[in-house]
Amino acid sequence: MKNEIRKLPVIVEGLLRLLSGPINTTPMLGDTAEEYTQIRSEKGSFAANFWCLRQILKPLPSFFINYFRWSMTMLRNYLKIVFRNIRKSKGFSFINIFGLSTGIACSILIYLYVHYELSYDNFHKDPGRIFRLGKIFKANGQDASNSVWLPPPVAPAVLRDYPEVEEAVRITFDNGFARYKDKTYAEKNVIVADAGFFNIFNFTLISGNPENALDEPYTAVLTKDLAERYFEEANPMGKTLIFNEISYKITGVLAQVPEKSHLQFDLILSLKSLAESRRKRQRRSLEEQWWYHAFITYIKTQDALPSQELIDGIYNISKTYAGDQEEQLGFEQRFAIEPILDVYLNSDYNSEGYTKSGNSTYIYLFISTAIFILALACINFANLTIARSVGRIKEVGLRMVVGAKRKQLAFQFLTDAIIIALISSILAVIIVKFALPYFRLLTGQQLYLKFIEPGSVILLLCFTLFTGVISGFYPAYYLSRLQPAESIKGKTIPQMKGKVFRKSMVVFQFAVSIILIISSALVSQQINFMKDSDLGFDREQIMVIPFEGSREPITKNRLLKNELTKNSSVLSASVSSTIPGRDITSRIIRPEGIPENENQTMNILFTDPDFLETFGLEIAAGRFFSDEVMTDSSDAFILNEEAVRKFGWGYPQNAIGKEFEYARWKKGRIIGVVKDYHFSSLHSKVIPIVTQIKNDELRYISLKLNVKDIQETISYIENTWKMVLPGIPVNYFFLDNDFNAQYNYEEKVSILFDVFTYIAIIIACLGLFGLASFLAEQRKKEIGIRKAIGATVQSIICDFSKVYVRWIILANVFAWPVAWILIEHWLQNFAYRIDVGLSTFILSGLAALLIALMTVTYQSIRSGIADPVNSLRYDS
Amino acid sequence: MKELTKAEEILLLTIWRLKKDAYGVPIKQRIKDLTGKDYAYGTLYGLLEQLDKKGYVTKKAGEPTPERGGRSKTYYRLSITGIEALKYSMELHRVIWDGVSDITFDEEANR
Known part of the structure; x- marks a missing residue:
C-alpha cells in the first residue's frame, strides 16, 4: 500500500485540463499526480482526494475572471468586424436584418395570439377543478348529437350524490328588453344562473355579496356598464329592473367580464326566478324535467382529478334517475365532463355559438406558419453569409494563420449571427409595436406587448439566441472548415458543397412559399364558396x-x-x-x-x-x-x-x-x-x-x-x-x-393567413434577390467573355433565368403534395366544400415562378446589358 | 527596468534557490515552507507561464517518473533577464529598507 502508484481520478484530470486554459498541461498534471501519490501514501486516500478538490476549486475565481476578460477582448474584435461587414455590404445586411426582424416580429405576434387563445378561462380560482358537462344524446341507439345543453335535474343530483363535488351550477341564456323608469334597451347577453355561480367562477363583484347575491328568486346582478346605462349615477343596489315584464331586484354589480372568458354576459338573473315562473306555468318543477335540454352545467370538484366513481356516476345519471322514461321514449342521454380550460379551444360539445369558442386547428396552423417564416429568414441569413464568404475567405485564412482555432472561428461566426439576430429582435419589437393595433383589429383580441415583465424579456432573449444559433450554425460550420493556405490563396474549392446546400435551401424556401400561396388561395376559395353558394333559399334583400x-x-x-x-x-x-x-x-x-x-x-x-x-x-x-x-x-x-x-x-x-x-x-x-x-x-x-x-x-x-x-x-x-x-x-x-357572420372566424383567419403568406413571399424573394446579385457578381467575367464573342442580351438573360426556373419547378414538385394533404385536412371541417382542382396548384406555381423571375430580372438584365469592357478590363 | 510583483519575486527567488531541482512540486513546497502560501498547481503554472512569457525563466523538459503517471517534469531556470530583475529587486529592497532595524508604532507621530 505504501508506495503504490495511483493514477489521478479521471474527473480531476479532466477538470484540471479544462480549467488550465491554453498552457501545456503535461507538467502540471504530472506535478499534481506526484504530490497526490505522496499525500496518498502519507495521509490516506481521503485526504488526497480532498487535496485534489482544493486544487481544483482554488484557481476557479481567477480562472473565470481571466476567461471573461479574454472573451470580452475577442468579442470586441468580433463586434467590430460585424459592424464593419454590415457597413461594407449594406444590401446584404438589409436583407438579413429585414428578413430576420420580420420573421421574429411575426413570431412574436403569433406567440401573442396563441398565448391569448390558450389562456382562456384561466383567471378563475383553481381552474383545474372546474368542469363543464357535455351531453351525448342517442335516439334509438344512433348518435344524435353532442351538445352542452343538459336537462335541469343533473346539477342538483350530482351535487347531492357526490360529496367530492363542491358546487354544481346551471346556466341558461336569455334575451329581451330591460326597463328602468323610461329607459328601455334590448339586452342580448343575459344569463340565468344558479345561486352557486360565484362559488365556481371568479367574476369580480364591485358591490354585493357573491355568497348570496343570486340566492333569492327575482334577483339580478349586472355589469357596471349596464348599471350606468340604466341607473346612471345612482347606486343600483336594491333598485328594481324590469326584464321581459318581470321585476328583478339588483343585488350586485359586476366589474366587466374578462375578454378571456368563454362565458360572456351583461346581466345575470337568479335561476330560482325562472324555476318559480315555470312552476307557475307548467305546474312541474324543473327538477323533474329530464328532457328539457336548455342548461349548461358546471361543477367544481375537490380535486383536479375526479374519481372514476364520479365520472361513471355522471355518465349514467339519467339512467339512474330517469331510466324508465329513457326506455319508454327510446332515448338515451349520457353525460361526460370536460375541463373548463378545454372548453374554449378543444370542446367536444356544441354550444351553438352561445359561448365563445376557438379552433385549435388554427393554433397549429399559426404556429407552423411562424416557424416557417422564421425558417425562411434564417435560411436567407445562412445562404447569404455563405455566398458572401468568398469575400471573407481571406479574413478567415488570416485568422487561422495568426493562430485561430476552428472552435474560435466557428464561435466568431456564431457571434456574428447572434449579433445580427439581436439587432433584428430590437427592430422586431419596434415592428410589433406598430403592427399590434392592426393585428388587434384583425384578430379582435385584446393583445398587448408586456416588456416590463422580466419573463417576456428573457423569453425574447432566448428566442433571439436560438434564432442566431440556428441561422449561424451552418455558416460557422462551413467557414471554419476552410484550409488556411487555400483560403489565403483565394481558392474556393469547398464552394462546390456550399452550392448544393444553397440550392436546396432556395428550393425549400420556394416550396414553403408555394404551399402558403396554394393554401391561402384555397382557403379563400372555400370561404367565397360558402358565402356565395346556393343555400336553397334566398338570402338577399x-x-x-x-x-x-x-x-x-x-x-x-x-x-x-x-x-x-x-x-x-x-x-x-x-x-x-x-x-x-x-x-x-x-x-x-x-x-x-x-x-x-x-x-x-x-x-x-x-x-x-x-x-x-x-x-x-x-x-x-x-x-x-x-x-x-x-x-x-x-x-x-x-x-x-x-x-x-x-x-x-x-x-x-x-x-x-x-x-x-x-x-x-x-x-x-x-x-x-x-x-x-x-x-x-x-x-x-x-x-x-x-x-x-x-x-x-x-x-x-x-x-x-x-x-x-x-x-x-x-x-x-x-x-x-x-x-x-x-x-x-x-x-x-x-x-x-x-x-354570413357564421364564417367570420374563418374569414379573420384567412386574412391573417394571407398577410403571413405575403410576408413569407417577400422574405423568400429578398433572399433570392440577394443570391441572384451575388451570382451575377460571380459570373461577371464569364458573361463579359460570352458577350465579347457575340452572345446577345436576350440569350444572356435567358441563360441567367434558366437556373431559377429549374429551382422553382423543383420547389413545385415538393410543395404540391404537401399543400394538397394540408388543405384536404382543413376542408374536412366543412360538410360542403370546394373540390381541390389542379388549376389552383398550377396557377400558384406559375405565380411563384413569375415572382421569382421578376426578382432576378433586375440582376439578369443588368448583367446582360453590361459592357464587357468594364468586366474584362482588369484582370484581378 | 520593470519592477517585479511580490509573487514574481518570491517565485523567481525560489527557483534560484532550488537550482537544478526547480520543477513544480518542490517550487510549490518551498513557497509553502517559506511564506505559508499554498498555491494550487493551476495558479502556480499560470504564474510560471507568465514568467516564461516575460523572459525571466527558461523551461527544460525533464524525466518522467511512474508516480507522475508517466508525465515528464518541466524544470525552470532563471534567464539573464530573470537574474537581473532579481538583482534590481534586491537593490531596491536594500535601498528602501536602509537604516530600518525595527518598526514600532510611533505614538508621537500619530497623535
Whole structure:
C-alpha cells in the first residue's frame, strides 16, 4: 500500500485540463499526480482526494475572471468586424436584418395570439377543478348529437350524490328588453344562473355579496356598464329592473367580464326566478324535467382529478334517475365532463355559438406558419453569409494563420449571427409595436406587448439566441472548415458543397412559399364558396326584425304584417320561430310506421304561409300552407327532403298524407315537402326540418324587400312598427350579413393567413434577390467573355433565368403534395366544400415562378446589358 | 527596468534557490515552507507561464517518473533577464529598507 502508484481520478484530470486554459498541461498534471501519490501514501486516500478538490476549486475565481476578460477582448474584435461587414455590404445586411426582424416580429405576434387563445378561462380560482358537462344524446341507439345543453335535474343530483363535488351550477341564456323608469334597451347577453355561480367562477363583484347575491328568486346582478346605462349615477343596489315584464331586484354589480372568458354576459338573473315562473306555468318543477335540454352545467370538484366513481356516476345519471322514461321514449342521454380550460379551444360539445369558442386547428396552423417564416429568414441569413464568404475567405485564412482555432472561428461566426439576430429582435419589437393595433383589429383580441415583465424579456432573449444559433450554425460550420493556405490563396474549392446546400435551401424556401400561396388561395376559395353558394333559399334583400321581450309583437303579428306589406317595396312578410343561421328548437315526434318506443327528435320551425315566398323556398311535392285551408293551422305539416329521408320514406311524394305523432301524442298530417335548404352554415350537413303553422313562439318577422330607396323603406318600416307597437324598440338586421357572420372566424383567419403568406413571399424573394446579385457578381467575367464573342442580351438573360426556373419547378414538385394533404385536412371541417382542382396548384406555381423571375430580372438584365469592357478590363 | 510583483519575486527567488531541482512540486513546497502560501498547481503554472512569457525563466523538459503517471517534469531556470530583475529587486529592497532595524508604532507621530 505504501508506495503504490495511483493514477489521478479521471474527473480531476479532466477538470484540471479544462480549467488550465491554453498552457501545456503535461507538467502540471504530472506535478499534481506526484504530490497526490505522496499525500496518498502519507495521509490516506481521503485526504488526497480532498487535496485534489482544493486544487481544483482554488484557481476557479481567477480562472473565470481571466476567461471573461479574454472573451470580452475577442468579442470586441468580433463586434467590430460585424459592424464593419454590415457597413461594407449594406444590401446584404438589409436583407438579413429585414428578413430576420420580420420573421421574429411575426413570431412574436403569433406567440401573442396563441398565448391569448390558450389562456382562456384561466383567471378563475383553481381552474383545474372546474368542469363543464357535455351531453351525448342517442335516439334509438344512433348518435344524435353532442351538445352542452343538459336537462335541469343533473346539477342538483350530482351535487347531492357526490360529496367530492363542491358546487354544481346551471346556466341558461336569455334575451329581451330591460326597463328602468323610461329607459328601455334590448339586452342580448343575459344569463340565468344558479345561486352557486360565484362559488365556481371568479367574476369580480364591485358591490354585493357573491355568497348570496343570486340566492333569492327575482334577483339580478349586472355589469357596471349596464348599471350606468340604466341607473346612471345612482347606486343600483336594491333598485328594481324590469326584464321581459318581470321585476328583478339588483343585488350586485359586476366589474366587466374578462375578454378571456368563454362565458360572456351583461346581466345575470337568479335561476330560482325562472324555476318559480315555470312552476307557475307548467305546474312541474324543473327538477323533474329530464328532457328539457336548455342548461349548461358546471361543477367544481375537490380535486383536479375526479374519481372514476364520479365520472361513471355522471355518465349514467339519467339512467339512474330517469331510466324508465329513457326506455319508454327510446332515448338515451349520457353525460361526460370536460375541463373548463378545454372548453374554449378543444370542446367536444356544441354550444351553438352561445359561448365563445376557438379552433385549435388554427393554433397549429399559426404556429407552423411562424416557424416557417422564421425558417425562411434564417435560411436567407445562412445562404447569404455563405455566398458572401468568398469575400471573407481571406479574413478567415488570416485568422487561422495568426493562430485561430476552428472552435474560435466557428464561435466568431456564431457571434456574428447572434449579433445580427439581436439587432433584428430590437427592430422586431419596434415592428410589433406598430403592427399590434392592426393585428388587434384583425384578430379582435385584446393583445398587448408586456416588456416590463422580466419573463417576456428573457423569453425574447432566448428566442433571439436560438434564432442566431440556428441561422449561424451552418455558416460557422462551413467557414471554419476552410484550409488556411487555400483560403489565403483565394481558392474556393469547398464552394462546390456550399452550392448544393444553397440550392436546396432556395428550393425549400420556394416550396414553403408555394404551399402558403396554394393554401391561402384555397382557403379563400372555400370561404367565397360558402358565402356565395346556393343555400336553397334566398338570402338577399331580406330584412329581419326580432321580437324581443314583450309578447305584444306576437299577438299583433297579423296587423303588423298587413301594415308592412302595404308599402310596395316590401314584397312579402313572414313571422317565424327562427330564421336560417340561428338556432332551431327540436321536439320529440314519432313518424308513422315506427314502433311506439322509438321516438325521434326533429328540428321544428313554426311559421306562417308566407314563409315560402319570403325565403324563396321551392316545393318538391304536395303544397305549402295556405290561408284558405282552415285545417292547415291545426294539424298540417311540411317536411324538407332531408326529413323525408330521415324517416325512411324515400321519395318526397311518398310522404304526402303520412301521419306522425307529436307533442303529447297529437296526430299531425303531412301536406307537402320543400326542397332542402341550408338552415345552418355549410360547416354542417343539411338538417331535417319539420314546419308547422303556430301563432305562438314567434320570434322574428322577415321582410322580403325590393328596394329602390333603402333609407325611405327603412324609415317606412320603422314608422309602421312604432305605430303598431308603440314603445317597443326596433332592431333590424339583414339576413345575408347575419348568415354570413357564421364564417367570420374563418374569414379573420384567412386574412391573417394571407398577410403571413405575403410576408413569407417577400422574405423568400429578398433572399433570392440577394443570391441572384451575388451570382451575377460571380459570373461577371464569364458573361463579359460570352458577350465579347457575340452572345446577345436576350440569350444572356435567358441563360441567367434558366437556373431559377429549374429551382422553382423543383420547389413545385415538393410543395404540391404537401399543400394538397394540408388543405384536404382543413376542408374536412366543412360538410360542403370546394373540390381541390389542379388549376389552383398550377396557377400558384406559375405565380411563384413569375415572382421569382421578376426578382432576378433586375440582376439578369443588368448583367446582360453590361459592357464587357468594364468586366474584362482588369484582370484581378 | 520593470519592477517585479511580490509573487514574481518570491517565485523567481525560489527557483534560484532550488537550482537544478526547480520543477513544480518542490517550487510549490518551498513557497509553502517559506511564506505559508499554498498555491494550487493551476495558479502556480499560470504564474510560471507568465514568467516564461516575460523572459525571466527558461523551461527544460525533464524525466518522467511512474508516480507522475508517466508525465515528464518541466524544470525552470532563471534567464539573464530573470537574474537581473532579481538583482534590481534586491537593490531596491536594500535601498528602501536602509537604516530600518525595527518598526514600532510611533505614538508621537500619530497623535
